[in-house]
Amino acid sequence: xxxxxxxxxxxxxxxxxxxxxxxxxxxxxxxxxxxxxxxxxxxxxxxxxxxxxxxxxxxxxxxxxxxxxxxxxxxxxxxxxxxxxxxxxxxxxxxxxxxxxxxxxxxxxxxxxxxxxxxxxxxxxxxxxxxxxxxxxxxxxxxxxxxxxxxxxxxxxxxxxxxxxxxxxxxxxxxxxxxxxxxxxxxxxxxxxxxxxxxxxxxxxxxxxxxxxxxxxxxxxxxxxxxxxxxxxxx
Numbered sequence: 543x544x545x546x547x548x549x550x551x552x553x554x555x556x557x558x559x560x561x562x563x564x565x566x567x568x569x570x571x572x573x574x575x576x577x578x579x580x581x582x583x584x585x586x587x588x589x590x591x592x593x594x595x596x597x598x599x600x601x602x603x604x605x606x607x608x609x610x611x612x613x614x615x616x617x618x619x620x621x622x623x624x625x626x627x628x629x630x631x632x633x634x635x636x637x638x639x640x641x642x643x644x645x646x647x648x649x650x651x652x653x654x655x656x657x658x659x660x661x662x663x664x665x666x667x668x669x670x671x672x673x674x675x676x677x678x679x680x681x682x683x684x685x686x687x688x689x690x691x692x693x694x695x696x697x698x699x700x701x702x703x704x705x706x707x708x709x710x711x712x713x714x715x716x717x718x719x720x721x722x723x724x725x726x727x728x729x730x731x732x733x734x735x736x737x738x739x740x741x742x743x744x745x746x747x748x749x750x751x752x753x754x755x756x757x758x759x760x761x762x763x764x765x766x767x768x769x770x771x772x773x774x775x776x777x
Contacts, residue, residue: 546713549748550741551685555731562639569731570611570643576736577613577679580768582707586614586678587621589705589774592762593674594627601628602702603672607662608680609633612644615655618676633657634667662692668699675700678707682742686752693756697777706773709743715769716740740769749773 555561556569577583594602606615615633622629633648633655635641641659648655660667675696681689696704709715720737727733749763749771760776 544713545741546711546716549682549686549711549744550738552738552741554683554735554738554742556735557683559637560639561637561731565729565731566639567643568729569735570613570640572727572729572732573679574611574613582679582766582768582770583614583617585707585766585770585772586676586705587618589707589772590618590621590627590629590674590676591625592774593703593705593776598626598628601630602674603630603632605632605634605668605672605675605699607634607675607677607696608683609635609644609657610640612648612655612657614676614678615644615657616648616652619652619655631655632668632672634660634662636661662695663688665695667695671699671701673700673702674705676705676707679709679739681706681708682739682744686748689752690755693752693758693775697756697758697775700777703777704773704775706771706775708771708773709740710765710769710771711740711743711745711748712769715743744771746771 604618609615612633615631618629618631633644638659641657644657684692716737719740723733723736746763753761758775762774764772766772
């Protein structure tokens with residue numbers, strides 16, 4: 543059986559909620575560069591546009607789950623300003639060290655972006671419902687069973703919909719990122735986690751099965767370069 547036929551559940555180094563220090567900071571910097579160069583950020587912002595349409599007359603609240611160093615909150619904020627939307631953005635991550643780094647990276651320029659430590663499996667990871675929840679390179683960190691539980695939980699706190707931006711499990715994606723990180727990365731965490739992320743990633747069939755199991759009936763799955771799935775769910 544091909545190693546790409548089903549998802550790997552091998553844990554990534556970044557899955558340690560206590561990881562911190564210089565290695566973590568280097569990893570977050572490199573992931574920011576990889577996402578920018580490979581065009582992955584637009585998968586999230588175009589998903590938000592699909593959910594809200596051209597209606598910029600009111601503000602929208604957006605929770606960015608697994609926010610990491612806050613890079614996607616900055617991308618969404620800049621995108622909203624350029625396109626005339628008003629977004630109230632809340633970054634959420636379970637690792638307190640990552641939340642501290644996100645605040646350092648973001649709040650100097652955008653003090654209105656909020657950051658909270660929270661675990662999406664807890665009922666109080668949000669203290670209020672939001673219009674949209676985004677998950678950028680976040681879902682592949684979890685097992686199928688955990689993802690179904692998570693999706694059910696997210697639906698309860700979302701008024702409009704979800705935008706999921708995650709990797710396509712494909713042999714070309716795996717070997718490409720493994721070669722690129724081996725050649726250019728200065729982070730052992732990136733060299734380990736980047737190719738492993740592809741093995742933990744998804745096929746279209748995986749998403750259809752997971753969404754159906756979570757009771758989500760209205761959704762759109764589309765493929766984007768480079769080896770990304772965009773999953774938009776209306777709740």
